[in-house]
Amino acid sequence: MSVASEELNVRKVKGVRLGSACAGIKRNDRDDLVVIEAAEGSICAAVFTQNAFCAAPVIVAREHLGHHPRWLLVNSGNANAGTGQRGLDDARRTCRALARLTGSPAERVLPFSTGVIGEYLPVEKIESALPEALSALDEMGWARAARAIMTTDTRPKGVSRTFDLSGVPVTVTGIAKGAGMIHPNMATMLAFIATDANVEQASLQACLSEAVDSSFNLITVDGDTSTNDACVLLATGAAGNPLLNQESADFQLLSRAVREVCEALAEAIVRDGEGATKLMRIEVEQARNEAEARQVAKTIAHSPLVKTAFFASDPNWGRILAAIGRSGCVDLDISRVSIWLGDVLIVENGGRAASYSEEAGRSVMSENDILIRVALGRGSARQRVLTCDLSYDYVRINAEYRT
Amino acid sequence: MSVASEELNVRKVKGVRLGSACAGIKRNDRDDLVVIEAAEGSICAAVFTQNAFCAAPVIVAREHLGHHPRWLLVNSGNANAGTGQRGLDDARRTCRALARLTGSPAERVLPFSTGVIGEYLPVEKIESALPEALSALDEMGWARAARAIMTTDTRPKGVSRTFDLSGVPVTVTGIAKGAGMIHPNMATMLAFIATDANVEQASLQACLSEAVDSSFNLITVDGDTSTNDACVLLATGAAGNPLLNQESADFQLLSRAVREVCEALAEAIVRDGEGATKLMRIEVEQARNEAEARQVAKTIAHSPLVKTAFFASDPNWGRILAAIGRSGCVDLDISRVSIWLGDVLIVENGGRAASYSEEAGRSVMSENDILIRVALGRGSARQRVLTCDLSYDYVRINAEYRT
Numbered sequence: 001m002s003v004a005s006e007e008l009n010v011r012k013v014k015g016v017r018l019g020s021a022c023a024g025i026k027r028n029d030r031d032d033l034v035v036i037e038a039a040e041g042s043i044c045a046a047v048f049t050q051n052a053f054c055a056a057p058v059i060v061a062r063e064h065l066g067h068h069p070r071w072l073l074v075n076s077g078n079a080n081a082g083t084g085q086r087g088l089d090d091a092r093r094t095c096r097a098l099a100r101l102t103g104s105p106a107e108r109v110l111p112f113s114t115g116v117i118g119e120y121l122p123v124e125k126i127e128s129a130l131p132e133a134l135s136a137l138d139e140m141g142w143a144r145a146a147r148a149i150m151t152t153d154t155r156p157k158g159v160s161r162t163f164d165l166s167g168v169p170v171t172v173t174g175i176a177k178g179a180g181m182i183h184p185n186m187a188t189m190l191a192f193i194a195t196d197a198n199v200e201q202a203s204l205q206a207c208l209s210e211a212v213d214s215s216f217n218l219i220t221v222d223g224d225t226s227t228n229d230a231c232v233l234l235a236t237g238a239a240g241n242p243l244l245n246q247e248s249a250d251f252q253l254l255s256r257a258v259r260e261v262c263e264a265l266a267e268a269i270v271r272d273g274e275g276a277t278k279l280m281r282i283e284v285e286q287a288r289n290e291a292e293a294r295q296v297a298k299t300i301a302h303s304p305l306v307k308t309a310f311f312a313s314d315p316n317w318g319r320i321l322a323a324i325g326r327s328g329c330v331d332l333d334i335s336r337v338s339i340w341l342g343d344v345l346i347v348e349n350g351g352r353a354a355s356y357s358e359e360a361g362r363s364v365m366s367e368n369d370i371l372i373r374v375a376l377g378r379g380s381a382r383q384r385v386l387t388c389d390l391s392y393d394y395v396r397i398n399a400e401y402r403t
Numbered sequence: 404m405s406v407a408s409e410e411l412n413v414r415k416v417k418g419v420r421l422g423s424a425c426a427g428i429k430r431n432d433r434d435d436l437v438v439i440e441a442a443e444g445s446i447c448a449a450v451f452t453q454n455a456f457c458a459a460p461v462i463v464a465r466e467h468l469g470h471h472p473r474w475l476l477v478n479s480g481n482a483n484a485g486t487g488q489r490g491l492d493d494a495r496r497t498c499r500a501l502a503r504l505t506g507s508p509a510e511r512v513l514p515f516s517t518g519v520i521g522e523y524l525p526v527e528k529i530e531s532a533l534p535e536a537l538s539a540l541d542e543m544g545w546a547r548a549a550r551a552i553m554t555t556d557t558r559p560k561g562v563s564r565t566f567d568l569s570g571v572p573v574t575v576t577g578i579a580k581g582a583g584m585i586h587p588n589m590a591t592m593l594a595f596i597a598t599d600a601n602v603e604q605a606s607l608q609a610c611l612s613e614a615v616d617s618s619f620n621l622i623t624v625d626g627d628t629s630t631n632d633a634c635v636l637l638a639t640g641a642a643g644n645p646l647l648n649q650e651s652a653d654f655q656l657l658s659r660a661v662r663e664v665c666e667a668l669a670e671a672i673v674r675d676g677e678g679a680t681k682l683m684r685i686e687v688e689q690a691r692n693e694a695e696a697r698q699v700a701k702t703i704a705h706s707p708l709v710k711t712a713f714f715a716s717d718p719n720w721g722r723i724l725a726a727i728g729r730s731g732c733v734d735l736d737i738s739r740v741s742i743w744l745g746d747v748l749i750v751e752n753g754g755r756a757a758s759y760s761e762e763a764g765r766s767v768m769s770e771n772d773i774l775i776r777v778a779l780g781r782g783s784a785r786q787r788v789l790t791c792d793l794s795y796d797y798v799r800i801n802a803e804y805r806t
Contacts, residue, residue, distance in 0.1 A: 050729070051725060051728035051729045052727070052728040052729070052732060052735040052737055053724045053725055053727060053728030053737050053753065054728070079721070081721060081724075081725075082720070082721045082724050082750070082753070082754050082755060083754050083755070084752055084753055084754025084755070085754075086754075087754065116721070117719075117721025117722070117724070117725065118719075118720060118721040118724075118754075118755055180708070222706075222707040222708060223705070223706070223707065224706050224707065224708045224722070224725060224726065224729070225725070225728075225729035227721075227724070227725045227728060302626070303625075303626070303627050304625040304626065304627065304707070304793075304797070304801070305583070305625060305627045305801055308797075308798050308801035308802045309801065309802070311798065311802050312801075312802035312803065314802070316520075316521075317485070317521060318482070318484060318485045318519070318520025318521040318630075319520070319627070321456050321484075321485050321520070321521075321630070322454060322456055322484075322520065322627060322628070322630045323627065324455070324456060325454035325455040325456030325457070325628075325630060326453070326454045326455070326627070326628035329455060332455040334455055334456050347485070349487055350456065350485070350487055351485050351486050351487025351488075351489075351490065351521075352485060352486070352487070352521055390707075390798060391798060392795050392798050392799070394707070394711075394798075395711050395714065395793060395794060395795050395797075395798060396795070398707070398708055398711035398712065398715075399711045399712070399714050399715035399717070400715065
């Protein structure tokens with residue numbers, strides 16, 4: 001599996017073409033518009049942000065989802081969020097413009113936007129650039145599209161997975177963007193995944209929902225859930241495998257591939273978190289249930305004090321302990337809590353481990369990829385959350401974002 | 404009422420003396436030890452952190468609270484948290500040391516510590532400095548004590564309030580420290596308040612609990628609840644007013660004074676928040692209930708994106724709107740939400756207000772003290788939370804904390 005790298009090495013998906021263009025939404029020197037086309041007969045599953053202030057394109061995409069979508073229309077540079085009725089009208093206008101050019105109903109277009117909140121969408125610029133994006137449609141268009149959807153991302157993110165279904169090779173490829181306002185509660189800000197697998201609609205949605213729950217929904221950069229989160233999974237059926245559904249023996253193969261693609265994209269988003277210098281994997285085990293494990297892991301992951309200590313490579317485990325203590329675990333017996341940094345036991349019986357040395361802690365902290373493992377000693381459930389550290393650059397990027 | 408200033412102007416409380424000394428816990432050039440003595444017959448109320456990993460002194464202070472405390476023993480520079488059984492033994496040893504010097508039972512001493520987590524308390528240093536602190540006991544010792552309990556605070560914090568009870572002048576004076584790991588869930592990291600009012604025990608506790616709930620429990624710097632939070636209210640009765648209880652007509656006078664002292668100290672803590680350049684008052688109104696209003700206000704207050712935008716004086720109201728949207732309001736009708744920055748209406752009907760101009764927004768944002776008012780349009784409950792912005796210095800202070 002190839003994970004996000006400067007030169008994305010992602011594989012085409014039979015029946016899916018992508019075209020990018022520069023509409024000049026925020027800058028005139030980069031692509032900011034993408035059209036993704038799925039072959040006639042493709043099916044589509046999607047999950048969206050649970051933020052009550054969801055953006056206009058999210059509302060329109062939800063409406064259109066039941067009308068056999070064939071086109072995804074994506075822009076970066078403007079989120080079309082907090083724009084009221086005019087934002088909805090604008091999103092629909094861009095769908096109609098693409099529909100006219102492709103000779104299909106506007107309901108078959110799903111719109112997606114990412115960028116600054118609260119400014120009206122420059123519809124004319126998008127309309128003007130659509131013909132160029134359509135003429136660029138290409139099965140090999142994934143890497144260029146992965147760049148076009150970036151905002152504060154420093155790297156494009158894409159990944160592919162190939163496996164066999166009844167002797168037929170099947171591919172799952174996905175791209176994603178996101179670096180700030182990352183705490184997905186349904187899907188993260190814009191991930192587009194496609195497969196040529198032949199699969200039934202409800203099963204495709206189940207497959208996506210499960211994958212998102214164990215990937216994008218377990219990452220956080222800053223705890224801020226976006227207004228524009230969306231994750232789409234297209235299936236063209238062009239691989240020609242026998243139709244899959246959730247009862248098929250091979251369904252798990254597809255599920256696993258989609259989950260692995262989502263997990264790799266989610267990890268790439270955290271690694272590219274705004275200002276991030278370190279990836280932190282927070283594993284909480286011996287919890288009473290998964291929700292409790294997730295809650296403890298997220299409390300640690302959201303703590304600015306933990307995140308700044310990791311930025312400083314300071315094994316300040318007291319901050320981890322304080323975060324666990326305030327995470328809301330009912331009747332937590334702190335004498336049963338243990339914490340490891342990498343392989344180093346740092347806390348046992350609610351205090352510093354007898355075997356712990358500051359040197360051992362510092363040695364783990366000097367890595368860029370750090371495992372924090374917490375055993376609560378009150379059950380057998382576990383959960384893992386990914387996050388990154390909090391650096392000067394996070395403040396700089398978000399203080400300067402609109403300038 | 405005098406609020407925290409470089410030169411604290413706080414008034415003495417009859418029956419209370421404070422003595423400070425340098426024990427050399429973290430540095431040798433500043434006071435870090437305080438003894439507060441209340442006259443025989445004084446009563447004491449207290450609230451403590453709800454962090455499950457509460458520090459050793461918190462556990463001991465809770466145990467001793469029912470034994471007619473007369474001495475508070477406070478150190479800065481070391482939190483004695485995450486120190487297990489040895490931490491408990493150490494806290495008890497310091498109580499015994501003070502008890503020996505004052506000829507009273509150790510149970511009448513409440514210990515408090517603030518500073519780095521996870522290091523053992525230097526008990527000998529504290530024992531050695533106790534005689535000096537006791538010889539410094541003075542009714543005028545408040546300002547010096549307010550400095551001695553500081554850690555990353557840049558300013559001492561203290562306030563006094565005087566009022567009449569049945570023709571008798573009564574004073575309430577309090578000092579506090581706290582700048583980081585501030586999201587009190589019971590009381591904030593170390594506030595000591597005293598009054599010479601004559602009041603009954605249960606009523607004093609009720610008075611303190613109410614005041615804390617509307618002051619310290621409504622502030623946040625970084626969302627991290629401390630392991631060592633404590634707030635104590637001593638009442639010496641030396642004013643000689645007729646004994647008050649909750650049924651007394653005059654009880655509200657005392658309650659109001661204590662609440663005002665708590666609110667002023669809480670605001671001083673946020674103003675001195677680590678790296679803070681701006682104070683943000685977040686008022687949420689028209690909520691279904693107070694808990695909902697508090698939840699929305701706290702979600703805004705905790706958002707790193709909102710806090711960095713305020714640091715940059717950028718009226719990026721989309722981030723406020725996104726925070727409201729993810730705050731968990733059930734069935735929020737976004738078309739009824741309005742937001743004001745100061746007097747400037749910025750959002751109505753879920754989008755940018757027609758009358759809003761970026762200039763008007765920037766003008767409000769250039770202030771150091773900013774009101775964010777949110778009307779949810781679904782009820783009549785309201786709540787106010789104080790917070791500060793997130794700056795480079797927050798990251799610097801917390802990245803360098805242990806170096």
